[in-house]
Amino acid sequence: MTGLLGQRAVVIGAGIGGLAMAGTLAKYFERVEVFERDRLASSPASRSGTPQDRHPHGLLAGGLQALGEIFPGFESDLAKAGAVAVRVARDIQYERPDFGVLPKRDFGLSLLCASRPLIELVLRRRAEAVANIALRPECRVTGIVPTTSGAAVDGIRFDAGSGHSEVLAADLVVDASGRGALTSTLYDALGWERPEVTEVGVDLSYATVVVPIPPNAPPDWKLVFTLPDPPFLALDAVLVPMEGGRWIITIAEHGATARLETWDAFLEASRSLTTPTIYNALRYAQPPDGIRHYRFPASYWKHFERLPRLPRGVLPVADALCRFNPIYGQGMSAAGQQARLLQDVLGRAAAEPDPIAASQAGFMAEVASVLETPWSMSTSADLAFPGTRGERPENFAEAQQFEAAVFRAVIADPVVHRAMTEVFQLLQPHRRLREPDIVRRIEAVPAKAAA
Ligand SMILES: Cc1cc2nc3c(=O)[nH]c(=O)nc-3n(C[C@H](O)[C@H](O)[C@H](O)COP(=O)(O)OP(=O)(O)OC[C@H]3O[C@@H](n4cnc5c(N)ncnc54)[C@H](O)[C@@H]3O)c2cc1C
Missing domain, CATH: 3.50.50.60 (FAD/NAD(P)-binding domain)
Structure with a gap:
């Protein structure tokens, strides 16, 4: 010392x-x-x-x-205690309503x-x-x-x-x-x-279940993140593996007024997500012991x-x-x-x-x-919902457009994908995406490539 x-x-x-x-x-x-x-x-x-x-x-x-x-x-x-190793990007099904599923690339990060x-x-x-x-x-x-x-x-x-x-x-x-x-x-x-x-009011309502990973679990991902589609659909979902061969799955609703109280209601909500990935993974799963709730204002x-x-x-x-x-x-x-x-x-x-x-x-x-x-x-993701309370930054619209451009480039260009992944994983500051080498690559992908 x-x-x-x-x-x-x-x-x-x-x-x-x-x-x-x-x-x-x-x-x-x-x-x-x-x-x-x-x-x-x-x-x-x-x-x-x-x-x-x-x-x-x-x-x-x-x-x-x-x-x-x-x-x-x-x-x-x-790891010895039973945590599940997940390769970032390669094992993650990251689903956005505007760009679909991000490519599965391996950046050597776990x-x-x-x-x-x-x-x-x-x-x-x-x-x-x-x-x-x-x-x-x-x-x-x-x-x-x-x-x-x-x-x-x-x-x-x-x-x-x-x-x-x-x-x-x-x-x-x-x-x-x-x-x-x-x-x-x-x-x-x-x-x-x-x-x-500074406060950003989201009124997020969590409903969570834990189920054993079914034998027919898809081999092409270990973790799913299904994003909402503001302002049309306010449901996020995450599915994460954990020790003991289990999945823990949350459906979170922005501005929710009612809770998901039963497994049937949970499954039904999973059907309304922007993709059927989580519903398809859960439909034959063993029903959970109960639904856990949390409200995050x-x-x-x-x-x-x-x-x-x-x-x-x-x-x-x-x-x-x-x-x-x-x-x-x-x-x-x-x-x-x-x-x-x-x-x-x-x-x-x-x-x-x-x-x-x-x-x-x-x-x-x-x-x-x-x-x-x-x-x-x-x-900035939360403020895309019109019902979110809080001040939108002055450059909010520009930041939203920039983010869309980043994701277009992520699909086309592994270098931008890696940079975005490192930022999302808190290995790099957000300004990494504004550095000239990355901005040049983002600008090289035309807007119509999103289609
Ligand atoms: C629903 C939900 C899901 C989350 N999911 C994630 C996630 O996926 N990933 C992630 O990184 N973070 C997640 N978080 C956030 C995460 O839980 C916290 O940010 C993180 O644990 C750091 O919190 P902390 O140590 O400040 O407080 P906490 O982990 O909440 O710990 C505070 C501790 O202080 C003790 N304490 C309180 N008052 C006293 C007192 N007077 N005397 C003595 N002890 C006291 C409490 O008992 C508690 O043990 C989630 C949070 C919520 C609400």
């Missing part, structure tokens, strides 16, 4: 963001304590603190890479598909194996404690189940609690103005990065900072990439006179570079 920044860092929440951050912090603090309100089981299990874990959780190649840099060996652990509880368990085991990380399950944090002077924090207040509040001092408190409510309460208690929030980005400073010693991260529409599968990957950013920032901050304040400022100065690509891709 080099360049120690402090005695103790506390992380609130042992979800993907919290565990990834703990891995980073352990290199710079003598001790890292991760507080989690839930009991943490020793086998993959759904938890009440993460109700989303009963739905598909795709880990993009950029997220897998970041988590593997924080916890070397994570990827092989996940994903690992598993249930969210398994991904989290494998990550947690890696964190537990780090000598100076301690997990504190069944410990609910009830407050971030400000100093008497008010511009900094002393630590946290928590309840370990006894009903009595205890206080723990910390040099840095990382809020990875999902909603970031404790950071908001801290701002209110200090009388500081909360950050501006809005994506948000809390712009802490626009504030002149944070209270010294607190850092909101992952979903507490920015929550993406889950259908695009970006949240865990963006959390892993934020943890990797924090690693770079802590390394530099060690030389500063106030390394804690320098870490906070450094993280906030650069976090937009991690969030912008997933945020712009997911919100």
